[in-house]
Amino acid sequence: AQSVAQPEDQVNVAEGNPLTVKCTYSVSGNPYLFWYVQYPNRGLQFLLKYITGDNLVKGSYGFEAEFNKSQTSFHLKKPSALVSDSALYFCASGSGNTGKLIFGQGTTLQVKP
Amino acid sequence: NAGVTQTPKFQVLKTGQSMTLQCAQDMNHNSMYWYRQDPGMGLRLIYYSASEGTTDKGEVPNGYNVSRLNKREFSLRLESAAPSQTSVYFCASSPLAASKNIQYFGAGTRLSVL
Numbered sequence: 527a528q529s530v531a532q533p534e535d536q537v538n539v540a541e542g543n544p545l546t547v548k549c550t551y552s553v554s555g556n557p558y559l560f561w562y563v564q565y566p567n568r569g570l571q572f573l574l575k576y577i578t579g580d581n582l583v584k585g586s587y588g589f590e591a592e593f594n595k596s597q598t599s600f601h602l603k604k605p606s607a608l609v610s611d612s613a614l615y616f617c618a619s620g621s622g623n624t625g626k627l628i629f630g631q632g633t634t635l636q637v638k639p
Numbered sequence: 640n641a642g643v644t645q646t647p648k649f650q651v652l653k654t655g656q657s658m659t660l661q662c663a664q665d666m667n668h669n670s671m672y673w674y675r676q677d678p679g680m681g682l683r684l685i686y687y688s689a690s691e692g693t694t695d696k697g698e699v700p701n702g703y704n705v706s707r708l709n710k711r712e713f714s715l716r717l718e719s720a721a722p723s724q725t726s727v728y729f730c731a732s733s734p735l736a737a738s739k740n741i742q743y744f745g746a747g748t749r750l751s752v753l
Contacts, residue, residue, distance in 0.1 A: 535679070558739040569643070569729055569744035570682075577739045616681060620738025625670050625689060626697065627738065629681035 528553045530619045532630035539607045539637055547602040547633045549617030559600040560618040560627065561591055570616060576600060587611070607637045641665050645730050645745035652720045652752045660715040660748050662730030668743075670736040671713035673697075673705060675726040676747075682729065688713055689736035720752045 529552045539545045551557055558577055562570040574585025581593045591602045600617060617630040646661045664671065669690045674682040684697030686705040694705050702724060704716045717724060728748045733740040
C-alpha cells in the first residue's frame, strides 16, 4: 500500500536559521511528490512538486525540496526561516493517472523571533 | 479569480440529520476531489470525479455520497450524519485526473455533528 510519512508532528526553529521538514514515501512506480502549506483557517496551497529530472526542486517563498530515491525521502528545506513561514505543512504523493494523492499527517512549523 | 469556492464555511448538525456540502470551481478543471482533514491524520480522500459524469470512491467513502452536477460543481452529501463525521472538509480541483497535476483547494467547511 502506498503511504507518506512525516515523522515530526512539530518543528521549532529560530528566525533566520535553516529549516527542514521531513517526508518519506512508499509508492509503487515512479512517484510524484508534492509539498503543500496550510495557514490557519485556510485551504492548502501548493508549494512545489517533483515529477522527474533534477532532484533539487525550487518552489514558492524560497522553499526547496530534495528528492532522494535511495532513501525514499523528499525533505522540505529553506535556508533562512521567517516568522511568517509558521504554518502546517503537508507532504503528498501520487502515481499513475488516477489523480489520487496520499497525504502525510502534517508537520506544524513554528518559527520564533 | 475565485478559484475553488465551498459553502457553507461552518455547519453544526445533530446526529441523523442530512446536509449537502457545495463546491464550485471557475478554472475549467476536469477533475474534482473531496477530502476530510482530521488532527494527526492528514487529508484523506472521500470521493473524486476524474471528469464530468464520473465519480469514484476514495479512501474513506462510507457515509457519503457525491454528485458531479456539471463541470464546475461537485457536491458531497451526508445522508445521516454521525459524530465520527465531525471534521474539516476540503474540496479540490485539478486540470486533469493525473497524479502529477497540482490540486487547488477551497477554504474548507468545518462540520460538527453533535
